[in-house]
Amino acid sequence: MLNVTEVFNNLIPIFKSVFDDIDLVIDETTKAEDIDEWDSLTHIRLVVSIEKKFDLRFTSAEISNLSNVGDMAMLIMKKQTSD
């Protein structure tokens, strides 16, 4: 099972790929408002890519409760533990 740092490090290339920006810099506090291209369709691509990468499925409620990338990393950690 990955620790939170490893989860975050795995999120970085997903973000770079989805936003098609190899120079994209994110940290735990990054949120949708911080990235211009983060619209509803990109959000869907991001979530689906994360589900595939970590081989897990989120619920709508879990996704709507997230406020930043750190929350996402923590959610992934939690779901790894519960699955």
Next chain:
Amino acid sequence: MTNLHSWNKYCEGMKCEWAFSFSDKEMLIFARLSGDYNPIHTDLDFAKSKGFNSTITYGLLLSTQMSRLIGEELPDKNAVLTSIQIDFMKPSYPQDKLIFEANLVNKSESTKALEFKCNILRNQRILCRGIVNAIWIP
């Protein structure tokens, strides 16, 4: 109004398939719609001079079946196309009897995203393969 009952009709592994073909007349209509009159699609002698058996069917005319998939062949009318990827591996010719097949490979409950793997076949050989993504809107 939400209609999750309809969403529940989608399941990973769901398959759909149909036969289709394009006529010379439909090729001409596509040429007019797209503005692409390249002789590889419109001139038999030119196409043969390039080594093809006949004029070749427009790749994007073949891809219209991906639109049919999302618009007409799913359990409801709530899906909207968001992206397509398609590889044209072998040429197709007008009047070819083709089969379009699609397989729902990913259904995301959290985002209501759908991903289909698709093939277009002639005589059981794959001419085109691709991926269609859609979102389901309640």
